[in-house]
Amino acid sequence: MKKRVVMTGTLGVMNEASIAMIKGFVEERADVEFEFLFDAPQTGEDEKKLIEAAKGAEVLITQYQFMTESLYDALLPELKAVIAYGVGYNSANLPVATEKGVYVINVPDYCMEEVALHVVTLILAMVRRIPNLERWVREGNWGGGYKAMAPVKRFSTSTVGIYGYGRIGQYVGKFLSGFGCRIIAFDAVIPDEDIRKAGAEPVDFDTLLAESDILTLQVPLIPQTARQFTLDVFKKMKPSAIFVNTSRGALTIPDDLYTALTTGEIAYAAIDAYETEPPQGIEEKIKELPNVLSTPHVGYYSDDALVELMVKTAEEAARVVKGERPKNLVNKTLWKD
Numbered sequence: 001m002k003k004r005v006v007m008t009g010t011l012g013v014m015n016e017a018s019i020a021m022i023k024g025f026v027e028e029r030a031d032v033e034f035e036f037l038f039d040a041p042q043t044g045e046d047e048k049k050l051i052e053a054a055k056g057a058e059v060l061i062t063q064y065q066f067m068t069e070s071l072y073d074a075l076l077p078e079l080k081a082v083i084a085y086g087v088g089y090n091s092a093n094l095p096v097a098t099e100k101g102v103y104v105i106n107v108p109d110y111c112m113e114e115v116a117l118h119v120v121t122l123i124l125a126m127v128r129r130i131p132n133l134e135r136w137v138r139e140g141n142w143g144g145g146y147k148a149m150a151p152v153k154r155f156s157t158s159t160v161g162i163y164g165y166g167r168i169g170q171y172v173g174k175f176l177s178g179f180g181c182r183i184i185a186f187d188a189v190i191p192d193e194d195i196r197k198a199g200a201e202p203v204d205f206d207t208l209l210a211e212s213d214i215l216t217l218q219v220p221l222i223p224q225t226a227r228q229f230t231l232d233v234f235k236k237m238k239p240s241a242i243f244v245n246t247s248r249g250a251l252t253i254p255d256d257l258y259t260a261l262t263t264g265e266i267a268y269a270a271i272d273a274y275e276t277e278p279p280q281g282i283e284e285k286i287k288e289l290p291n292v293l294s295t296p297h298v299g300y301y302s303d304d305a306l307v308e309l310m311v312k313t314a315e316e317a318a319r320v321v322k323g324e325r326p327k328n329l330v331n332k333t334l335w336k337d
Contacts, residue, residue, distance in 0.1 A: 002031060002032055002033045003030075003031070003032045003033070003058050003321045004032065004033050004034075004035065004056050004057040004058060004059075004078075005026055005030075005032045005033070005034045005035075005057060005058065005059040005060075005061065005317050005321070006034070006035050006036075006037050006053070006054045006057040006059070006060055006061070007019075007022065007034070007035070007036045007037065007060075007061040007062065007085070008036070008037040008038045008041075008042070008050060008053075008054065008060065008061075008062050008065050009038065009039075009040070009041040009042070009062040009063060009064045009065025009091070010039055010062070010063045010064065010085065011039065011040065011041065011063065011064045011277070012039065013063060013085070014036065014039065018306065018310070019036045021307070021310055022034070022310040022313065022314060023036070025310050025311055025313075025314035026313075026314040026317050026318070028314070029314050029315060029317070029318035030317065030318035030321045030322060032058075032059075032317070032318075032321055035053075037050065037053045037054060038050065038053070038065075041062075041064045041065040041066060041091075042065065043066075047068065047070065047071060050065070050071065051071065051074040051075065054075055055074070055075065055078070056078050057075065057078060057079060058078055058079065058080045058081070058320065058321055059079075059080060059081050059082075059083060059317045059320050059321065060075070060079060060081070060082050060083070061082075061083045061085050061313060061317065062082065062083075062084070062085060062091060062092075063084065063085040063086055063091065064091055065091055066091050066093060067082055067091065067092050067093045067096065067097065068093065068096075069093075069096050069100075072093075072096055072097065072100045072102060073100075076100060076102075079102055080102065080103060080320050080321075081102060081103035081104070081105055081316075081317075081320040081326065082097060082102060082103070082104055082105070083105045083106070083107075083313055083316050083317060083320075084104065084105065084106040084107070085107070085309065085313060086106065086107060086110075086111075086300065086309065087106060087107065087108050087110075087111070087168075087220070087300075088106070088220055088221055088247075088248060089104055089105075089106040089220075089330055090220075090221045090222070090248070090250075092104040092330075094222075094330060094331060097331065098331040098333070098334065101334060102334075103320065103326060103329055103330075103331065103334055103335075104329075104330040104331050105316050105320075105326045105328055105329055105330065106328055106330060107309055107312045107313055107316070107328060108167065108328055109167060109312075109328075110300075110305055110308045110309040110312055111299075111300040111301075111302075111305040111308075111309070112167050112168050112171045113171060113302075113305075114299060114300055114301060114302045114305045115168050115171070115246055115299045115300055116168055116171035116172045116174075116175055117175065118246055118272060118295070118298070118299035119168075119172050119216050119218070119244060119246050119299070120172060120175045120176060122244050122246070122270035122272070122293060122295070123160070123176075123214050123216065123242065123244060123270070124155075125270065125293060126214075126242045126244075126268050126270050126293060127152070127153075127155050127158070127214070127242070128149070128152070129148065129149040129152060130293075131290075131293050132148040132149060132290075133145055133148055133149065135148070135290075136148040151240075153213065153240075155179055155180075155181055156179060156180035156181055157181070158181045158182070158213040158214060159181065159182040159183075159184060159211050159212055159213050159214075160176055160181050160182070160183050160184070160212065160213065160214045160215075160216070161184050161185070161186070161203075161208045161209075161211065161212030161214065161215040161216070162183065162184070162185040162186075162200060162216055162218055163185075163186055163187075163205075163208060163215065163216065163217045163218060163219055164185075164186075164187055164217065164218035164219030164220075164247075165185040165186075165187040165190050165195050165198065165200060165218070166187065166190065166218065166219075168218045169185060169187070169218035170198045170199070170200075172216060172218060173185065173198060173199050173200045174199065177199055182201070183199065183200045183201065184200060184201045184202075184203045184207070184208060184211060184212065185200035185201070185202060185203070185208075186202070186203055186204060186205050186207075186208040187202075188224065206236060209233065209236040209237050210236055210237070210238075212237065212238070212241060213238065213240065213241060213242065214241065214242040214244065215237065215241060215242070215243055215244065216244040216245075216246070217229075217244065217245045217246070217247045217251055218246075218247060219247055219251065220247070220248070221247065221248035221250050221251060225251055226250055226251065227250060227251070227252065227253050228251055228252075229251055229252040229253065229256070229257065230253050230256050231253070231256035231259055231260060231265070234256060234257070234259075234260035234265045234266055235260075235265050237265065237266050238266070239264050239265065239266065239267060240267050241266045241267060241268075242266075242267065242268040242269070242270065243257075243260075243266050243268070243269040243270070244269070244270045244271075245269070245270075245271050245272065245273055246271075246272040246273060246299040247273055248273050248275075249271070249273045249274035249275035249276070249277070249283065250275045252275075254274075254275055254281075254282045254283045254286065255282050257269065257286060258282050258285060258286050258289075261286065261289055261291055261292065262289070267291060268291045268292070268293075269286070269289075269291070269292045269293070270292070270293045270294075270295075271286070271287075271292065271293070271294050271295075272294075272295045272296075272297055272298065272299045273297050273299075274286075274287070274294075274297075277296075277297055278296075279294075315327070316328065
């Protein structure tokens with residue numbers, strides 16, 4: 001009987017063609033049976049459906065299915081690994097997975113160019129007030145359009161702050177370097193010397209907040225970064241600041257972000273990732289604000305990146321079922337040489 005690899009909880013990312021593609025990539029690389037289970041994440045009583053459908057799988061691939069302790073318990077001992085279908089792996093519930101001895105694997109390097117380009121696109125759109133101008137024209141106006149923009153600072157005199165200067169943060173810095181603006185960065189892990197070598201000026205967190213005209217978040221959602229952007233943090237930023245989040249919505253407290261945007265603590269936000277997707281409650285109100293530009297969590301996407309993601313996910317699944325060390329193992333302490 002062939003080993004099983006299952007995929008679930010992708011929330012609209014996969015269609016019939018992409019499912020067929022990743023199935024082919026996985027089954028070409030290992031003697032396994034691949035099955036796509038559910039598009040929507042299963043919660044509460046619906047977890048029983050997932051358990052029944054996934055039972056016996058050695059590898060579970062997911063993007064948004066939160067792996068509760070009860071799910072892990074029900075899928076053990078067969079389950080060997082959860083592969084996060086993308087960069088972020090918070091849905092894998094790392095502490096519980098590690099406690100249960102299940103590998104957590106992600107694909108951290110498939111969409112660096114795409115996300116960085118999306119970040120820069122959002123920054124430029126907000127710096128040049130493109131949403132304001134689009135509304136101006138759509139409402140039948142033309143002459144005097146500068147009034148829909150003002151005040152606007154010359155971009156080359158601006159300071160762009162990058163919170164998290166890993167792979168994608170460095171790509172953002174590289175793309176911005178040609179504009180002549182000052183680039184500062186804070187990273188809790190990467191040494192200052194490495195940040196300098198990668199083209200940014202290292203600063204502490206408070207300096208990042210205080211001096212950034214534009215602040216972009218390029219960090220993963222982990223316990224140390226979750227809900228870090230509170231109202232007190234936004235109050236440390238410039239009232240004219242542009243806040244960009246293409247990482248994870250839960251890096252902020254949504255109510256605090258709404259307050260900051262509606263009371264003048266910060267001026268604008270460009271958001272590709274909300275805590276609840278599609279946005280609901282206070283996040284839906286954020287999405288509707290005139291000083292907010294939203295995109296539907298697509299920063300990762302290009303045709304090339306999607307194929308690369310599928311191939312690298314398939315390669316990791318094959319390594320697991322063959323007993324080989326995963327390339328991008330998150331909980332590295334589980335691997336015994």
